[in-house]
Amino acid sequence: MTDATTVAAAREPGSRAVRTRKLSKRYGRRATAALAVDGLDLEVPYGAVFGFLGPNGCGKTTTIRMLLGLIEASSGEAELLGVPMPGGARTALPRVGALVEGPAFHPYLSGVDNLRRLDAVDRSTDPATVDERIESALDRVGLRPAARKRFRAYSLGMKQRLAIAGALLRPRELLILDEPTNGLDPQGTREVRSLIAQLAADGVTIMLSTHLLSEVEQVCSHVGVMHKGRLVTQSPIEDLRATAVPRVRVETVAAEDAARVLTGAGLDDVVVAAGEVTALLGEHQPEKLVDALVGDGVPVRGFGVVRPDLEDLFVSLTGEGFDVSG
Amino acid sequence: MSAADTVSTVDGGADWAPRRRVGTRFLRSEMGLIARRRRNQAALAVLAAIPIIIAIVIAATRPAPGSGPPLFAAMLDNGLITVLAGLSIELGLFLPLAVSVLAGDAIAGEANTGTLRYLLTVPAGRVRLLAVKFGGVVVATFVTVGVVALTGGIMGIALFGTGDMVTLSGTTLPFGEALGRVALAVVYIVLCLVAVAAIGLFVSTLTEQPIGAAVAMLMFIILSQILGAFSDLDWLHPFLITNYWSAWGDLLRDPPAYDQMLLGLLSAGAWTAFGLSAAWARLTTKDITS
Numbered sequence: 001m002t003d004a005t006t007v008a009a010a011r012e013p014g015s016r017a018v019r020t021r022k023l024s025k026r027y028g029r030r031a032t033a034a035l036a037v038d039g040l041d042l043e044v045p046y047g048a049v050f051g052f053l054g055p056n057g058c059g060k061t062t063t064i065r066m067l068l069g070l071i072e073a074s075s076g077e078a079e080l081l082g083v084p085m086p087g088g089a090r091t092a093l094p095r096v097g098a099l100v101e102g103p104a105f106h107p108y109l110s111g112v113d114n115l116r117r118l119d120a121v122d123r124s125t126d127p128a129t130v131d132e133r134i135e136s137a138l139d140r141v142g143l144r145p146a147a148r149k150r151f152r153a154y155s156l157g158m159k160q161r162l163a164i165a166g167a168l169l170r171p172r173e174l175l176i177l178d179e180p181t182n183g184l185d186p187q188g189t190r191e192v193r194s195l196i197a198q199l200a201a202d203g204v205t206i207m208l209s210t211h212l213l214s215e216v217e218q219v220c221s222h223v224g225v226m227h228k229g230r231l232v233t234q235s236p237i238e239d240l241r242a243t244a245v246p247r248v249r250v251e252t253v254a255a256e257d258a259a260r261v262l263t264g265a266g267l268d269d270v271v272v273a274a275g276e277v278t279a280l281l282g283e284h285q286p287e288k289l290v291d292a293l294v295g296d297g298v299p300v301r302g303f304g305v306v307r308p309d310l311e312d313l314f315v316s317l318t319g320e321g322f323d324v325s326g
Numbered sequence: 327m328s329a330a331d332t333v334s335t336v337d338g339g340a341d342w343a344p345r346r347r348v349g350t351r352f353l354r355s356e357m358g359l360i361a362r363r364r365r366n367q368a369a370l371a372v373l374a375a376i377p378i379i380i381a382i383v384i385a386a387t388r389p390a391p392g393s394g395p396p397l398f399a400a401m402l403d404n405g406l407i408t409v410l411a412g413l414s415i416e417l418g419l420f421l422p423l424a425v426s427v428l429a430g431d432a433i434a435g436e437a438n439t440g441t442l443r444y445l446l447t448v449p450a451g452r453v454r455l456l457a458v459k460f461g462g463v464v465v466a467t468f469v470t471v472g473v474v475a476l477t478g479g480i481m482g483i484a485l486f487g488t489g490d491m492v493t494l495s496g497t498t499l500p501f502g503e504a505l506g507r508v509a510l511a512v513v514y515i516v517l518c519l520v521a522v523a524a525i526g527l528f529v530s531t532l533t534e535q536p537i538g539a540a541v542a543m544l545m546f547i548i549l550s551q552i553l554g555a556f557s558d559l560d561w562l563h564p565f566l567i568t569n570y571w572s573a574w575g576d577l578l579r580d581p582p583a584y585d586q587m588l589l590g591l592l593s594a595g596a597w598t599a600f601g602l603s604a605a606w607a608r609l610t611t612k613d614i615t616s
Contacts (some may be wrong), residue, residue: 027613028531071613094451100447104440108363119446120355127351166444 004121012209015082017174017205018044018067023076036062038229041074043223044207050198051220051237052209059229060209061101067230068098092122097167097175100253102182103159107152109164114151116164125170137165141190151286156183164192173200178209193219206325213310227318244308246281248289251302258298281305356462360428369424370470376420377412377478379535384408384583385485403489404501406481406508410423410578412478413515418572419472422547425519429526430539432459433609437534437616454526460602463523465615468516469565475512478537495582507582511574518571521594522547524601525567531608534616562591567597 018101023040024034037059054060065071067078067087077301078085079241103232105114114133118124125133138144141161154162159181179284180196181189202207210216216223216237225236233240233253248267250258257278267279267289284307293300308316333500360366390404413421433456436442491504500505516526526543551570558586563569570590576583 065443065614068443069449070443070446071615072611083494089449090451093447096447098444098447100443102440104444106359106439106441109359117359118448120351121445121450123349127349235616 010044015046016043016079016320017046017048018042018050018207019079019080020063020067021077023066023078025059025065025066026074026134034072035103035229037066038074038313040229040231041228042224042231043234044203044205044224047200048222049196049206049208049220051216052207052226053211053213054221054226055318056211058226059092060226061178062102063226064098064176064207064209067176068093068096068100069320072098075178092204094122094170095173097169097172098121098164098166099180101178103149103163105159106163106235108150110139110148110150111154111158111165114162115166115169120243122170125246133169137168140168140195141165152174157185157188161188161192162186164195172204174205174207176207179211180208181210181212181215186314213314217310223316225317232317240313246305246307247278247283248284248286249302249306250273250277250293250298250300252277252293252300254300256299257296258293258300261293261296261298262289265289296310335463344511344530352454352458355463357465360462360466366466369427370473371382373424373470374422374473374477377408377474378481380411380415381405381408381413381478381481381485384411401571402486404491404499405484405486406479406487406491406504406542407486409475409478409508410511412474413511414572414575416474417515417518418551421471421515421519422522424470424541424543425463425522426526426547427525427540428463428466429538430525430530430535430541430543433530433605434465434533435530436538437488437614438536440616442616443614444615453606454606457600457610460523460527460605464520465526467519467523471512471516475508479508491578494575494578495580499580507577511577513612514574514577514590515571517591517594521567521597521601524598524605526601528601528605528608531605531612564593566591569593 001006009119017315020040020042021039023042024035025037026035040059040063042063052060053065062071066073067080069089072086079093080088085092100292105111106117109117111132115137116130119127119130119134121248134146140148141164143161143165144160146158151162164177164180167177177196182191184192194214196208197261200219208215208220220237222235223237223240225232246264247269249275250262252258253275255272255275255277259272259279262270262279263276265284267282267284268278270277284302290300290303293303384402384407433442438444446452450458452547462594488501490498490500491507492498500516522543526539529546530536530539533542547568554563554566554569570586570593571589573586576586
């Protein structure tokens with residue numbers, strides 16, 4: 001993809017594929033209406049697979065709609081590929097493939113005819129190559145066998161695939177995918193994730209909105225978490241993982257004794273629960289802790305070092321379970 | 327990435343830059359969408375059947391030669407009469423209904439299926455989208471009126487022949503000139519319906535329910551017709567969208583009177599301009615949440 005490389009070389013250092021500044025959206029005119037999106041400073045670096053996470057109703061889709069110029073921001077700015085939106089829609093959007101809030105096509109047209117329709121609207125594509133491009137896009141999402149079926153007859157997974165094919169009708173620099181694996185079976189989910197990985201390897205920046213943590217853990221290099229209209233955190237996923245501090249967990253019937261030993265060994269945040277004790281590991285050697293426990297006659301049934309997974313981190317960031325609507 | 331490679335080869339290095347090409351692909355796609363819809367095909371068939379039915383009824387009930395009023399008998403020497411009868415009957419309800427449904431569907435239909443957001447992220451451009459949608463409905467209106475006239479004409483000529491046409495002034499016109507007058511009437515009726523298309527397009531930007539938009543538009547037209555029937559409200563009549571729709575009848579005078587038709591064109595132009603500006607103002611500032 002020589003074009004993408006050329007574009008990459010021309011990028012200024014520190015430039016971002018997606019950038020927002022104090023982006024806010026208030027639905028309705030009344031000043032008392034709640035902010036759906038509240039002062040968002042989003043930065044998606046070029047080449048990243050950015051996991052845009054948040055519970056349903058937290059403002060992810062509103063943000064995406066503002067980025068794509070579908071709705072107007074109440075205040076703040078948004079840039080796609082360095083171009084201000086919505087003013088630069090005509091320059092920026094042909095380079096951006098988007099899947100917004102689920103697939104939507106004409107029910108009485110076939111998959112191919114629906115893609116043909118989308119391509120006919122695009123001033124930036126060459127009509128002479130439309131058949132090849134449609135075929136290759138359908139190929140990538142594995143929809144060739146159902147290409148001539150009416151959209152009405154598609155399963156949700158097929159509809160989702162067609163929408164992704166629509167985003168791949170021409171080469172893109174940025175893909176904004178809102179819940180791309182929604183409605184797909186496990187096999188389809190795997191295929192879409194590997195497609196995302198392939199596209200990312202080709203140099204396409206991907207902004208992946210999802211409420212599935214496993215999706216983020218498997219494919220994302222960066223992550224941003226939204227909660228109640230605000231961006232709670234955004235960083236490379238490794239940085240976020242590094243903030244996860246390991247804890248020791250001791251299973252025992254003599255929880256009080258174990259707690260005393262751990263406190264004595266200098267561990268912080270010792271928590272006693274029924275049949276187990278946990279504490280921050282800090283710089284301590286787990287082996288020595290086992291020695292100390294056993295040496296003190298604590299009947300240890302199980303011992304482990306637990307590193308909080310992303311789910312625990314997100315719960316700690318958003319203060320609630322992950323699938324709860326905000 | 328095979329798609330990228332193909333396109334890069336074809337387009338050279340320019341495929342990232344939006345081209346300033348003014349193409350007709352979008353409009354052709356739009357017309358294809360209208361033409362391929364079963365509902366539209368069925369509606370067109372019904373509309374085309376009406377003048378055929380009229381022609382058959384007139385033929386079946388025509389007085390035997392020698393009996394009945396001579397003027398009426400003379401009128402039936404020219405098959406174009408079924409075109410005019412068909413258009414005049416359909417202009418009361420069927421044609422405005424058809425245009426209302428098409429125009430009401432234009433934006434609201436895309437919003438309803440959710441395709442509006444995908445058109446706009448292509449990006450179609452909101453003004454361009456409006457222009458193409460309007461263009462599609464105008465072409466469809468022209469085709470519809472044309473098909474109604476054509477089927478009426480073919481059926482009428484088959485049944486009544488190509489004799490002279492009797493004008494409202496009592497004179498007769500040769501077939502060729504009568505054909506010209508009928509063609510003018512068709513164009514005039516299309517332009518009146520274009521105003522319906524423009525207002526319907528505006529209504530279509532207000533809702534996500536295409537049927538709702540069509541019904542609202544039809545109610546507006548019927549209300550306009552009702553108000554037009556009250557002679558006490560004659561000060562209001564020139565401002566009603568339907569007021570000049572029957573002015574094409576003046577083409578059947580000899581010589582034809584054009585003053586009412588000119589006012590009618592002015593009225594249609596004003597309604598069209600109003601509808602398109604309102605649709606533009608609405609769609610270019612609307613939050614697309616569908």
